[in-house]
Amino acid sequence: MRTLTARRIVIVCATLAGLLLLVVVLSLKFGTRSISLYDLAALLFHAATGRSDQISSDFRLIILDIRWPRILLAMIVGASLSVAGASFQALLRNPLADPYVLGVSSGAALGSILSLIWAEQLPGATPFGAFIGAIAATAAVYFLGQRGGELDSYTLLLGGIVTASFLSALIMFLMTTISGRELRGMAFWLMGDLSTPTPLSPAWLFLVLILAVGAIYTTSADLNLLLGGEQEAMHLGVHVVRVKLVVFLGASLLTGLAVSVSGAIGYVGLMVPHLIRLLFGSDYRLLIPATALGGAIAVVVADTLARTLVSPTQLPVGAMTALVGAPVFIYLLRRSKT
Amino acid sequence: MAAGWLALAALAAPQLGAQAASPAPAPAPTKTAETLVEYHDDLGRLVRMRAEPQRIVSLAPSLTETVFALDLGARLSGVTDYCDYPPEARTRTRVGGPINPNLEQIVSLHPDIVLAIRSLNRADTVEALDRLGIPVYTTDPRTVEDVVASTRRLGEVLGAKSNGEALAAAMEKRLAELAHRLAGRAPKRVFFVVWLDPIITTGQQTFLADALRHAGAESVITADQDWPQIDIEEVLRQKPDYLVFAGAHQDDPQGTINSLRKRPGWRSLDSVRNEHFAVVSDALDRPAPRMLDAIEDLAHQLHPEAFAHAPVSQSGTSPHRSRL
Numbered sequence: 001m002r003t004l005t006a007r008r009i010v011i012v013c014a015t016l017a018g019l020l021l022l023v024v025v026l027s028l029k030f031g032t033r034s035i036s037l038y039d040l041a042a043l044l045f046h047a048a049t050g051r052s053d054q055i056s057s058d059f060r061l062i063i064l065d066i067r068w069p070r071i072l073l074a075m076i077v078g079a080s081l082s083v084a085g086a087s088f089q090a091l092l093r094n095p096l097a098d099p100y101v102l103g104v105s106s107g108a109a110l111g112s113i114l115s116l117i118w119a120e121q122l123p124g125a126t127p128f129g130a131f132i133g134a135i136a137a138t139a140a141v142y143f144l145g146q147r148g149g150e151l152d153s154y155t156l157l158l159g160g161i162v163t164a165s166f167l168s169a170l171i172m173f174l175m176t177t178i179s180g181r182e183l184r185g186m187a188f189w190l191m192g193d194l195s196t197p198t199p200l201s202p203a204w205l206f207l208v209l210i211l212a213v214g215a216i217y218t219t220s221a222d223l224n225l226l227l228g229g230e231q232e233a234m235h236l237g238v239h240v241v242r243v244k245l246v247v248f249l250g251a252s253l254l255t256g257l258a259v260s261v262s263g264a265i266g267y268v269g270l271m272v273p274h275l276i277r278l279l280f281g282s283d284y285r286l287l288i289p290a291t292a293l294g295g296a297i298a299v300v301v302a303d304t305l306a307r308t309l310v311s312p313t314q315l316p317v318g319a320m321t322a323l324v325g326a327p328v329f330i331y332l333l334r335r336s337k338t
Numbered sequence: 339m340a341a342g343w344l345a346l347a348a349l350a351a352p353q354l355g356a357q358a359a360s361p362a363p364a365p366a367p368t369k370t371a372e373t374l375v376e377y378h379d380d381l382g383r384l385v386r387m388r389a390e391p392q393r394i395v396s397l398a399p400s401l402t403e404t405v406f407a408l409d410l411g412a413r414l415s416g417v418t419d420y421c422d423y424p425p426e427a428r429t430r431t432r433v434g435g436p437i438n439p440n441l442e443q444i445v446s447l448h449p450d451i452v453l454a455i456r457s458l459n460r461a462d463t464v465e466a467l468d469r470l471g472i473p474v475y476t477t478d479p480r481t482v483e484d485v486v487a488s489t490r491r492l493g494e495v496l497g498a499k500s501n502g503e504a505l506a507a508a509m510e511k512r513l514a515e516l517a518h519r520l521a522g523r524a525p526k527r528v529f530f531v532v533w534l535d536p537i538i539t540t541g542q543q544t545f546l547a548d549a550l551r552h553a554g555a556e557s558v559i560t561a562d563q564d565w566p567q568i569d570i571e572e573v574l575r576q577k578p579d580y581l582v583f584a585g586a587h588q589d590d591p592q593g594t595i596n597s598l599r600k601r602p603g604w605r606s607l608d609s610v611r612n613e614h615f616a617v618v619s620d621a622l623d624r625p626a627p628r629m630l631d632a633i634e635d636l637a638h639q640l641h642p643e644a645f646a647h648a649p650v651s652q653s654g655t656s657p658h659r660s661r662l
Contacts (some may be wrong), residue, residue, distance in 0.1 A: 031442050032440055032443045033442055034447050058445070058448070062442050062445050062446065155396060178566070188437060192437070196438070197466045197469070264401055307440075311443075312432055312433055312440040312443040313434045313440070313443075314440060
């Protein structure tokens with residue numbers, strides 16, 4: 001493995017950012033109504049130079065007011081879930097950890113639903129509920145995963161599965177007993193869906209994303225040491241409790257953020273960090289920014305497929321990610337056994 | 339699909355021309371030359387739209403039916419994947435499902451007004467269209483009377499006031515006649531089969547429950563949920579007089595009925611033994627003018643004795659039906 005230099009981090013991230021830009025442009029181009037690359041370039045140029053009066057109102061609505069906000073959300077959600085996945089993998093020292101598999105997404109979903117039932121009018125109630133739900137679920141899984149005072153890989157996964165199915169049952173119970181009309185769209189949302197724009201401002205979501213990823217990034221050197229074992233890390237001067245708390249809160253916040261916007265999109269937090277590790281190594285100083293960019297790319301691609309494959313009808317984006325992600329999970333599980 | 343795009347281009351062309359000619363482009367769908375009108379919809383939202391809208395998008399099968407019944411089918415440019423009546427509705431551009439409509443497709447159709455219904459569409463969808471500057475008129479009929487009022491009101495909002503008035507008056511007349519015929523007769527206790535595996539029926543607060551009441555029936559199930567899932571034991575305990583099936587929920591009502599005769603539990607039900615089945619069209623569950631046909635049909639099946647004498651007036655034909 002090559003030593004990690006600042007130069008390498010910049011090169012890898014710049015490459016991924018370039019790829020993300022390409023994917024975003026293609027995603028802007030494709031949709032129910034296609035637009036030629038030339039028209040798209042002209043539109044973006046006019047929009048960037050503030051001369052939006054030059055754009056036909058049709059394209060302005062479709063590209064700038066429908067497609068672009070959705071792509072922006074896909075990027076924020078993808079980056080959040082992937083960094084959350086990478087963080088849980090370090091925190092639990094388990095390459096199979098993922099907010100969806102561990103039941104953290106279900107916790108966030110339950111939190112959102114409860115906040116919808118109890119405090120629908122309060123602004124920001126849904127993301128806050130999702131955050132609390134994510135923290136509670138992570139804590140539960142962490143507790144369930146202990147065996148003889150140690151975190152055990154398979155106990156942890158079982159704990160996650162049990163937590164996820166228990167929380168899903170609770171969600172099911174709430175959805176059948178409470179006939180609130182607004183819970184109707186929930187079935188889509190639970191699958192992971194980006195088709196309905198969120199009333200939350202993307203700028204705020206982006207700010208939370210940057211803060212949470214930034215906080216996790218400050219611990220990246222310690223995370224590298226932590227992967228070798230907690231005792232060893234402690235001897236090397238790592239403040240283990242503090243690092244774990246930062247990563248735990250940061251990852252829960254990211255999961256809550258993603259779920260409150262898009263529901264439970266699965267397997268992104270599993271696939272993306274794994275792929276990034278295969279390509280660029282497992283040093284968390286590179287892994288975290290590269291994973292954020294990779295996650296953004298993955299969800300933008302998945303959502304573009306979700307909205308174009310059977311257009312004008314739309315698939316939930318969670319179905320697309322699970323279609324690819326579940327087999328990857330099985331592959332990783334089998335490989336980790338041998 | 340190709341035909342859809344052609345229709346789309348034809349719709350788009352004159353508007354783009356108009357926009358190029360105007361000196362200062364107006365924000366999104368507002369057109370300077372046209373008269374704007376304002377209405378409060380059933381949710382109390384103020385909807386500002388062009389008078390006599392020429393391009394209508396419907397987000398629910400019942401609304402599509404209503405627009406056609408108002409004789410405005412020619413102005414309907416977009417419908418949902420589930421809009422199957424009248425058959426002509428299938429020729430319109432599809433905008434996806436009622437719960438997750440495709441916003442891009444809706445915008446491409448340049449609607450003057452989008453029609454939504456609270457019981458089927460999501461508030462999020464209405465808000466999203468609102469932010470895009472597309473006027474949305476949401477109806478919220480919860481009873482049969484609401485549907486009549488809503489039909490009258492939609493006629494006015496869509497610039498076909500006299501059609502709406504005539505249609506609503508005809509519906510009222512038929513309802514009054516039905517009520518007259520059923521007066522003094524005890525309602526039949528029915529179990530409405532929305533779904534069989536698992537068993538799902540209607541609660542008491544739905545539009546369907548009210549349609550049943552108008553047909554001289556009452557649902558034996560009193561659950562708080564709108565679409566409760568019920569145990570077969572509860573059906574046996576309630577001993578319904580009739581089992582009612584609606585067309586669309588069961589692809590093959592007769593096949594379902596035949597299978598009930600062999601099923602444990604169901605086969606010991608008196609209504610199954612005595613062949614007390616009523617099968618009506620799925621219009622019974624659609625808050626649109628055609629519901630009256632289904633309500634009358636069900637009333638005939640449940641209370642044949644009430645219709646033994648000569649009709650008070652010709653109830654078989656109605657203005658809206660002859661128009662379709």
